[in-house]
Amino acid sequence: MLAQKLHLLRHNVLSFVSSRTGSDLTRRQYDVIVVGGGHAGTEAAAAAARLGAETLLITQKIMTIGALSCNPSLGGVGKGQLVREVDALDGLCGRAGDWAGVHFSILNRSKGPAVWGPRAQLDRERYRQFIQSELLSTPRLTVLEGSVDELLVSQPNPEEPGHHRVTGIRLVDGSHPILSSSVVLTTGTFLSGSLFMGQTTSPGGRMGDAQSCAGLSYTLKETLGLRVGRLRTGTPPRIVKESVDLSLAQLQAPDKQPTPFSFLNTHTHCKPEEQLPCYLIHTTPGVERVVRESVHLNCHIQQDAKGPRYCPSIESRVLRFPGRRHQVWLEPEGLTSDLLYPQGLSMTMPPDVQLRLLREIPALHRAEIRTPGYGVQYDFVCPTQLTPSLQVKSTQGLFLAGQINGTTGYEEAAAQGLWAGVNAGRTALSLPPMALSRTQSYIGVLIDDLVGRGVTEPYRMFTSRAEFRTYLRPDNADLRLTPRGFEEVGCVTLQRYKKAVSVRDGLQEALMALQSVALSSTRWREKLGNISLSENKSTTLNGLDLLQYKDVSFEMLASVFPECLSQYFEYSQRLKIEAVYRPHCEKQSREMERIRREESLSLPSDMDYLSLPVSLSQEVREILDRVRPNTLGAATRLPGMTPAGIIHLLNYVLRTGQRNRHTEHRNRSSQKEGEKGQLCASNIPISQ
């Protein structure tokens, strides 16, 4: 696999890609058009193409496809889970991370496998190359360099005011429109983006790139009437490595044995001994002083667009928590790069002040800046206007993913991109849209939080957002998602599917084998030496019971019963994890079932809550009208919703469903395909 990739990369891939321009496109009509080539856009385009849709990816600069605009790293606590899930659905970022990683570590190693955070520092160049070559070799996918001027939508049907349908896009060069059934917008920070450094402001979404999306912004806000909000983010200055006194920094070594992100990979491209270290340094009182002295020169932090509470600039860190030492990580930018990335020092003051600030830190006392840090403010579309398939409720065929939905982070963007690409492809191929349950994946949690609750600050994934954290683990993402991804969704290749099925069957067998070996606890103690078992002497315990104990490993059990267990050595870690969490997951299964049942009842998007003829308090009506939950499950999680309100809604939907069935019966001939007003439905057998 990796060898193949290397071969591909040796060709001059980049010039090949960029040779495709607007004028020599082979066709003027696609199933899916993806706008943007970042983490969301590349996953969306690849997923739609895997599904079988003819896909066009449009980006301003082909060179920046797969660029890591901010930190050179992937994964982490919560985010690593997302990478594993994207990989389980055959997305790109996991394999790209394995190819480009130069420093691998599992965070939270001591805190339990459910919250392990696989993470890697990346070589920017390698990451970009991998993504570009992957897209290039994807059948049915065309890449085009250009700027989108306008999103083409149909005039609303007079019977359904405010409802549009996407028909395609028009490029800035004014050429013919390019038509499609679905469009995925992944414009990142480019929607009405402004860059901030010191007291200067300039339009744009990323330093060094053209400004854009004025036409798109107009269509979204004015034509489609979407509500937008404003968020801000920032990036630190990049420091010349040679100018840093690393002897004054604390070395942070990677894991001795790198763990790959992808379920397909057994090892990473980077050899264990070739990995690069990170360095830890701390802020000083001098840093705080410089921040305070330069506040008046700093437009960005004086504005009130909402920034994240967890990835704040150094300015907001020292202003909110004064008098403390703050951590700063110096991260490698790649094997051949001469730069270091100071994680935690995102700043927006004038460049000369940035230099002064850096030099207040001992290890950076002679530091040179290659490119200064800056801030970005950008529009996002309030994601409560989307369905769980990430489609804009009022516009058929229009999907949004990534920062445009108010999230932050590569992994969050990739996860949404993949799912938006899947649904854009399905829509184009006339398949019904799909939603991921929050009981089954972090991707489901992410999307459900976005469309169900909306955002007030850039949304980032934390493990504490997942109710069923002990089930949604990084180790079992393949079992949770890959088989369905192949069987139902169609975004997983046969090769990966076969692998996942064989792992699933192997684990199943191994679990049965473990349950088949049983001894009294006295006998286990004799066999395994001095282990502490809480059960009394005569209790019979099987292998799976025993594996729950802290000091018992699969290898120990296999040494007692080599004939039936030793063939499962390859699964030993996964079996141990499964044994520990299984009883807890079983306890939660009833709650999971309830949530899944409520998620499967969808509420019509055009319901008039304010005049619904059921007894709901005005307060509840207003909440429902504002948020317009997609499902009964989402309605249940709204703050202020009452149990009685839920029952009334359920009852109303039930009756309307029945009435519609009668109407449908009478007017079957006049029914049209894809009519909206889906009320509620379930593909889940409920009463048992």
Next chain:
Amino acid sequence: MSPCTWGLWRSAIHTLKTFRASPSARGLCIPTRAVCDAETIFALSSGHGRCGVAVVRVSGPASSMVLRNMAGLTQALPPPRTALLRRISDPQSKELLDRGLVLWFKGPHSFTGEDSAEFHIHGGPAVITAVLQALGSLEGVRPAEAGEFTRRAFHAGKLGLTEVEGLGDLIHAETEAQRRQALRQMDGELGRLYQDWSYRLKRCLAHVEAFIDFSEDELIEDGVLNQVDSSVRQLETEIERHLKDERRGERLRTGVQVVIAGATNAGKSSLLNTLCQRPAAIVSPIAGTTRDIVETSLDIGGFPVLLSDTAGLRDSSDSVEREGVRRARQRVEQADLTLVVVDSTQLPPDPQLVPAFLQEYLSTVLPSPEAGMKAASDRVLLVLNKSDLVPEEQRERTEGELREITGLPPACFLSCYTSTGLEDFLTVLQSRVKTLCGDPLSGAPSLTQARHRAHLQQSVAALNQYHQYRDQDLALAAEGVRLALTHLGRITGRVGAEEILDIIFRDFCIGK
């Protein structure tokens, strides 16, 4: 919900397909249905007050176990739907609690569609409390949430479409009753205690979560977990001590809560004195005489009633009186029944203007006129006091007008001074109190106590899980704290993920 109803839902409409694991691909954690048992619930299904027989219902898979344990049925269960006279005893101590009828309903032939049992026991509060507490001590058995029996029946398809229509109102009524009950208790010492525990647990959870999600990148002090350890231990000790304390801190007020409210000098205290036939409250012609709540226990038509007189509602510059008014409003919000007293001499002489006047008056007294007169009219009586000062003819015409009008609570003319109209008023009041006592949730402290106990016990058990896994697996340890908080939340109100994150970001500088 019946298979046929669901079929109807499915065939009727378009599908938003939920992507989920099928049983074959469920990963390895999701157990088969046989393992995934529903919890078993119980509740006092009859009203309280002076009644001969009380009915306690149990529903869920452990019902047969409950019946065997409590009714000493070691052999076969009785035939379904047949009453059997048994000795009912505590499953742990084997102490005899009562002799009564037991019934066994094998699912699906029961109200909820699940295996169910009923205990018909003697109606005294001591017996009821003992039986409920014995039930709560059984493993896998817990007190029902408001409306839970009905909801289960609904999900089992035991309620038809028409019955479902009433379900929302029913659950609303039940949750309302429980909310009022909770408000009363939260108001007191007990409430402050639970709130304090809940707050401390929230902090513990937030700190563990911060340690899990951020400590790899951020300066989360190493001491954080040690602090959580000692806080959790402290909480465990306090909750356990509280559970052992037979007095449980404070006596819960029993009986239907009837509150007298209205403008100053309308004669509220006189009404209290008239009803309890003794001068329990000071009366004077000076507006604002009553400043604090005056409480008295009464027996109305055989039902226990806790009658409270409150300060007259008016804007006052006197801080003591303002506090009285605040307490009065709070008490009205917690009331099962409010007697709104009006000075009849203030009524408009033209009877046609009276309804609008009363409507306006009610909106100043009742907490949320929004909630609608329909709900409120069941819980409000208008008392038109000082009827002796109104000309006979005007009173009769007004009464006539009020009989015609709908949308107002029943109104009674009464003179506390001459006792004219007292008989009629007492009849109306009695019937209201009787209806309220039929509702097993209004003012049934034994049931509430059983609920609290069960949740507190489960909270302590969950905190044990924290210690058990603290060094082995922090995710599972955090799960223990989360579970403990969920149980406490059932008493004090739920806690969401966002609230935990708020504490994390307030207490730590998360820079990554």
